[in-house]
Amino acid sequence: MKPVRLALLGCGTVGTEVVRLLHEQAADLAARIGAPLELAGIAVRRMxxxxxxxxxxxxxxxxxxxxxxxRDDVDVVVEMVGGIEPARGWLVEALRxxxxxxxxxxxxxxxxGAALxxxxVEGRADLYYEAAVAGAIPLLRPLRESLHGDTVTQVTGIVNGTTNYILSAMDATGAGFAEALDQATELGYAEADPTADVEGFDAAAKAAxxxxxxxxxxVTAADVxxxxITEVTAADVASARAMGCTIKLLCIASRGPDSTGADSVSVRVHPAMIPLSHPLARVGDAFNAVFVEAVAAGQLMFYGRGAGGAPTASAVLGDLVTVARNRLVGVxxxxxSAYAALPIRPMGEARTRYHISLDVADRPGVLAAVAGVFAGHDVSIATVRQGPAGGTDRPVGRGGDAVLVIVTHEATDAALAATVEDLRRLDIVRSIASVLRVEGGDR
Structure with a gap:
């Protein structure tokens, strides 16, 4: 049969793997599709x-x-360049x-994504992007097709391998963030400029x-x-371990009522403590995993390598087989599917538990004063650890001060933020060492 002709945009790490797999698996791909795949051209920045x-x-x-x-002889465009422009213009032109x-x-x-x-729709063409999230893990297609007859209530995931490697290394070795980042860079897990990863931009795009x-x-990245993870310290990791938890950079997307009771969507990316019993807690190294909760299907887990040339190229080839088949049969x-058009719930309405570490004056009445601030904002305290300077098994503050480590019951983000702001005003509070959310356990 007449070949399905491909235009490949970009030939970097992933693009070269796509070319290699197209060559090595040509016979199998042709058998699965019903026609051979053939490269019509490869666009690159530098020849x-x-x-x-x-x-x-x-x-x-x-x-x-x-x-x-x-070109008239091009049937499918495969884009591996990245970025917003000029990629947006190229893909809109192709689809139209x-x-x-x-x-x-x-x-x-x-x-x-709306423009694409x-x-x-305008050009009656297919748009597939399985490789955009979690590499080779078959994740988007199940959400897009397999769970289309169900109601998904929450998606919680580790979707950035670089940050997961860094946090896993900090947990395993006791290293600080900078040391773990250097190790990730040396091993090739982190880019020379790791900002997109460590500041959560990459994970936020995937969460959207x-x-x-x-x-x-x-949902756009601006809604997330x-x-x-740059503020996560070795002390935070040790405190999480003492609670039977570990720290992960999570993307959490949930559907539920807003403050008025209306159905809405909340999407957030941030570091959080999760109990070691949670399925995501044991996801180490640079692996990705996504935990999906749906009304009828219940709990589903997707796990695997979320990045790299070969895994990502695998997802690209899977999409190519689908769109090529569709073209052959004329469908x-x-x-x-954006019919629901749900409003985005403000971050202040997100509800979770919190871990707060405070450096405080070491004198009577401190705990009562701090507890009063929490109560004033209707934030209930679940546990408190307090230790004077010099303790061997208790948290120690700076300059002879004491440390309070407080874990709350579930509260809104707005209430916790107001609590922290008032704590800063107390003369007995020397500093707020860290504030971390606690996810995935009893609330």
Whole structure:
């Protein structure tokens, strides 16, 4: 049969793996699809870059991606470039002209996925992006298709391998953040500029995509409350261990009532303590895992390598098989499901437990004064640990002061923020060493 012709945009780590797999698995892919996949061209930024011994004709390379996209003999565009522009313009052009798109561009999907979905409807083309979240883990398709007849209530995940490696190393060795980051960089888990990972931008983009699919609502990265892991200390990790917990950078997307009782969506990314009994607690190294809760299906767990050239290319090839099959039989996948259009719940209404570490004056009455502030904002205290300076098995403050480590019952984020602000005003509170959320346990 006539080949399905591909335009590949970008030939970096993932792109080169896509080319290699297309060559090595050509016969199997053709059998699964019903026609061979054939590269029509590869758009790159620099022609002279060493990409290793790729099994392609060098004449396929071009530095003009738009001309490649517009060619009549191109059926599917595979985008591995990343970023917002010019990728958005390229993909909108492809989709509007009826060419299906496979992309791993999480940043673009999280910022303006609506433009791509609208263009796909206009051009009656497929838009697939399994590789945009969690690499080779089959996650988006189950949310998009397998759970389409169910009601998803919450998605909780570890979706950034770099931060998971750093926090796992801190927990295993007692190292501080900077030391663990250096180790991650040396091993190739962290980029030279790790900001997108350690400040939570990467995870926030993925959280927006997951929430959009799970809750049939357009969610952008701007809707996601985001905090990174740069403020997590070795003391925080030790305190978590003493509670039978570990610290993970979590993306948490939930559906539920807002303060007025209306159905709404909350999406947040931040470090949190989770009990060691939670399924996500044992996800170590640079692995990813996502925990999905649905009304009928119950609890589901997806686990595997969330990044890397080969795992991500595996997800790209899976999407390619689907869109190529669709083109051969003259159908397209169902359009974006955003019918619910639920409002985004403010972060202040998010409810969870909290772990607060305070350096306080070591004198009588301190605990009562601090407890009074919590009570004034209707934040209930679950446990308190208090230790004077010099204790061998208790937390110690700076300069001879004492430390209070408080864990609350469930409260709103707004109430906790107001509590912390009032604590700062007390002359007996020297500093607030850390504030961490506690997720996944009894509330």
């Amino acid at each position: 002279g870059r060493d990409r290793g011994p790729l099994p392609v004709n060098p004449e396929l390379f071009t530095t003009d991606p738009l001309s490649l996209i517009k 002209s009826g060419k299906s798109v496979v992309t791993a561009n999480k940043a673009l999907l999280a910022e303006d 979905h609208d263009a796909a 995509i997951l929430a959009s699919l799970a809750f049939h609502t357009r 409350h985001r905090e990174g 397209r996948a169902a359009s974006e």
